[in-house]
Amino acid sequence: MRRYGWLCLLWVVLPLVATAQQARPRVVAVKSAALAPYAAVVAGFGAEVHAEVVEVTLEESKQAAERAFQRIAAQKPALVLALGPLAANTARRALGPDVPVLFAMVPYYEKYGLEGPNITGIALTSDFRPELAALKSLSPSVKRVGILHDPRFSAGLVEAAQSAAGTLGLSIVPLEADGQAKAEKVLAGSKDKVDALLMVADKTVGNAAVVQQLIAFASAQRLPLVGLTPSQVREGATLALAPSPTAIGQQAGRLANRIIHEKVDPGALAVSQPEGLDLAVNLSAAGKLGGSKDVVLELLRFAARRDFPVRVFE
Template sequence: MSFLTIRTASLVCMAYIVVGAIVFSSTPTEAAKIIALKSADVDVYNEALEGFKSALQESTIVEYDMEGDLQRGKKFLARLKSGPKPDLILAVGIWALQVVVEEVQDIPVVFAMVLNPTTVIGQEARNITGASMNVPIEQQLALLKKVSPQVRRIGVIYDPSQTGFLVRQAERLAKDLGLRLVTKAITSPKDSFAALDAIQDEIDALWILPDLTVLTSESVQYMLLFSFRHKIPVLGLSENQVRMGALFGLSFESGWDIGSQASELANGILSGRSVEQIPFTTARKVRLAVNLKIAGKLGVHIPKEILDRAAVVIR
């Protein structure tokens, strides 16, 4: 499944974690009771659920598919309140996380397959952690730095309400790598064109963030055309964007591994750790795609160490 397909199911809302002190309540001899709430019947969500279950075989896991319907998820959670509480809820996908945030405050929650989890989880949520789909910022910036010694200024178009937290993190990390972000904030997709044109003489590379406001098909196509016209390499979000014309694409490797990460967090909670001790994670395994055709057009030499890491090389 391409990133854009996943984005359709996953970038409806964003989420973040502010954790608290919910402690496992079952006795050690009892099998943990877990509710797995799935946003929709999507392959990558199913993979994540299988990855989660693979490390929690001694637990009783009851699965429920929201079928892409937020109200269906809310009704299910309302019924859940009338019976015995589960020890933990797994929320797979952004819709499941959204309804859990709204409806559940007294049960530990672990999410999986959520992109940008920082803008859904409110400041008062104290019972949530999880495994996000985000690729670590350090890896993305390090990749851009290795492209060429001339890459020092990285252009970023973003919506502060969507990915402002990522930009703030990246600005701090960029300094340590001798890089500088050249940012333009927008609030509407139509603003992305003018924002990009405004920084065309100030950047050496362009970085596409997982930002719903920026990721319209028109904006992405304009970024890739901009790259070709100005010979500026683009770091995209997926193999699909690389095939469209980005030089690189970095994405999470698999839903199964994200689910496995979520199971490790759940095991920590079920072993007695409080949620506040378990911060959410980013993808620990990433998939790199490289487009050598674009590299040739841009006059960029791709180091062998990058090619050796790549899962996909378009020649």
């Protein structure tokens, strides 16, 4: 009889378990391309989100992307995670108000008009507080931080940096340039007027040629240069704090849980600052600042206090 009772219990419970599994929300993670950072975001996302995750990789054409999103819309997923500009922009246009959109890995997201009803995301750049704090740890004597930028694209970024700098006793020196030739002249004119340089995500000054100008100028003047990416640190920038793709995915998973399970309207959520940052430091560039190994040691202590993973280049 006891065995018969267990069988009856299983007969009742197993269908309930199957039903619960079938009812699990379905999320579609759409990647703009088959890139390793996008895959890392999806891995982090899957570890946090309470949902079934299906991956879609877009072909590199707007027409193919539109067709893919028409198929996705017909499936009515609980949420779409859009990775990269192609996926984010197509999702905004093609999905109706019934499918929430969460974007990530979109440089210059502001220019795409991605803020609005039923859509939110995670920015690729921070509010400059971590970068300026790291700079202060590396070079406590720094007071004037120059930002080479094109005011047509990054006036708002300079204002954000000025707001963050004030709390650290720093001042921002705007260095305006509307082209590559102008950038070289502006940098030359900033000699003895700045104690450090901070890169911003700017279409004009973010190209490879101007980045090389910044690195060469900072090296010649023995100025710390805060870059945007580990690759720029490898090339000669002193340090950079860059979002970790896996950490962005985990952050996106937590946001998705709020949207799916707590029924929070994505449009009511501001675009989030990236929470997980990796610190990259160039030992050779830091050594040219006139300090000793203690300079880098202080930077490593800063990273340890903030729990930032560290990558070191020579």
